[in-house]
Amino acid sequence: MDVTASALSPRRLTRQISVGSVKVGGNAPISIQSMTTTKTADVEGTLQQIYALAAAGADIVRCTCNEQAAAEGLAQIVPRSPVPIVADIHFHVEMALAALEAGVQGLRLNPGNLRKPEEIKLVASEARDRGVPIRIGVNAGSLHPDIYERFGGATPEALVESARIELAYFEEVGFSDVKISVKASSVATMIAAYRLASETFEHPLHLGVTEAGPLPGGLLKGTAGIATLLAEGIGDTLRYSLTADPVEEARAGRQLLEALGLRERKGLDLIACPSCGRAEVDVIKVATEAQAALSELNLPIQVAVMGCVVNGPGEARHADLGIAAGKKRGHLFIQGQIVRVVPEDEMVAALVDEAKKIAAEGIAARLLARDESAEAEAEADRALLLDAKGLDVNHSSERIERIRHRTEG
Numbered sequence: 001m002d003v004t005a006s007a008l009s010p011r012r013l014t015r016q017i018s019v020g021s022v023k024v025g026g027n028a029p030i031s032i033q034s035m036t037t038t039k040t041a042d043v044e045g046t047l048q049q050i051y052a053l054a055a056a057g058a059d060i061v062r063c064t065c066n067e068q069a070a071a072e073g074l075a076q077i078v079p080r081s082p083v084p085i086v087a088d089i090h091f092h093v094e095m096a097l098a099a100l101e102a103g104v105q106g107l108r109l110n111p112g113n114l115r116k117p118e119e120i121k122l123v124a125s126e127a128r129d130r131g132v133p134i135r136i137g138v139n140a141g142s143l144h145p146d147i148y149e150r151f152g153g154a155t156p157e158a159l160v161e162s163a164r165i166e167l168a169y170f171e172e173v174g175f176s177d178v179k180i181s182v183k184a185s186s187v188a189t190m191i192a193a194y195r196l197a198s199e200t201f202e203h204p205l206h207l208g209v210t211e212a213g214p215l216p217g218g219l220l221k222g223t224a225g226i227a228t229l230l231a232e233g234i235g236d237t238l239r240y241s242l243t244a245d246p247v248e249e250a251r252a253g254r255q256l257l258e259a260l261g262l263r264e265r266k267g268l269d270l271i272a273c274p275s276c277g278r279a280e281v282d283v284i285k286v287a288t289e290a291q292a293a294l295s296e297l298n299l300p301i302q303v304a305v306m307g308c309v310v311n312g313p314g315e316a317r318h319a320d321l322g323i324a325a326g327k328k329r330g331h332l333f334i335q336g337q338i339v340r341v342v343p344e345d346e347m348v349a350a351l352v353d354e355a356k357k358i359a360a361e362g363i364a365a366r367l368l369a370r371d372e373s374a375e376a377e378a379e380a381d382r383a384l385l386l387d388a389k390g391l392d393v394n395h396s397s398e399r400i401e402r403i404r405h406r407t408e409g
């Protein structure tokens with residue numbers, strides 16, 4: 001039974017906006033964002049990174065627009081990008097206007113950086129006339145000083161108030177094509193801020209733990225914050241902020257949404273047992289090799305690598321395909337049914353071969369094509385292993401006898 005969807009709270013319905021071709025909010029799929037690390041003026045280098053991000057799962061990519069050369073770069077990047085481009089304009093109103101001129105599909109304004117009301121309203125008016133949405137991107141680390149003072153710090157209430165004030169400026173010029181983020185590097189602050197934002201605004205929310213840091217800690221912090229909110233039905237788009245290759249951000253976003261059942265699986269899901277004293281192979285090595293070989297195929301398939309034939313196929317019976325090790329041989333199974341027995345050194349190759357065949361022919365056809373003698377061979381291996389593990393290698397009976405002799409005598 002698939003309990004994935006029902007395990008999460010119903011998604012909170014927000015007003016839908018369009019970032020280029022990508023819908024954000026309402027019942028649109030939760031989208032994944034990342035940000036380039038190249039100089040935006042380097043058009044070819046930036047496009048290369050955008051393509052890599054899109055291939056890893058990013059639906060929307062943000063580029064910095066901090067100088068005229070960056071805005072000129074954007075004008076060339078936007079028409080060649082496979083995904084919509086959002087410009088981050090930092091402190092200068094001219095850069096926001098130049099990015100709009102370059103044809104970007106979205107802007108990000110930080111209320112702590114662009115502070116003059118007339119400039120904020122000018123950008124909002126231009127965006128309104130061009131049909132370009134804006135993210136109000138509040139950040140605890142760069143909160144407007146007046147708000148920081150009023151609330152005595154970057155509290156969740158202060159972050160939401162900053163977004164509310166910015167939104168009010170936008171509404172003065174009749175602009176509400178907006179999504180909102182209230183990020184903090186503290187997971188607890190960020191969770192509380194987004195909960196409050198979801199009660200306060202009907203606009204879509206962009207989730208993220210800011211400055212989460214390098215792997216693996218950054219990934220854990222990002223997941224702790226984002227997954228908690230998604231499980232509560234909060235959030236319409238997300239970005240992991242990692243001190244790493246941004247491809248890791250896109251990959252993490254994709255994997256999180258797939259794991260929560262919020263996006264359809266696009267690539268490989270490799271599951272593997274943690275290994276234990278029963279393992280008949282080096283599970284870490286086989287799983288790593290299988291992951292490398294199968295990832296290249298880009299198939300939406302769940303594959304299991306299990307250390308022993310005694311428990312493996314049963315524990316991973318929900319996987320589309322799997323292999324379990326035993327007696328120098330691998331038992332290849334499809335949805336828990338043994339289809340072939342292969343020599344140990346051919347386990348990874350057999351997995352790749354079968355994965356390709358499943359992609360081409362389907363699971364039912366591959367089950368029909370199974371080796372008729374495989375189940376019996378596998379059963380014999382299991383019996384032998386159970387027997388071997390059942391030997392009294394500790395000579396328990398003799399020890400018990402001696403213990404009794406001591407205590408009773």
Ligand code: SF4
Nearest residue numbers: 273275276279307308
């Ligand atoms: S599948 Fe076998 S080796 Fe892996 S953890 Fe379970 S019992 Fe141990």
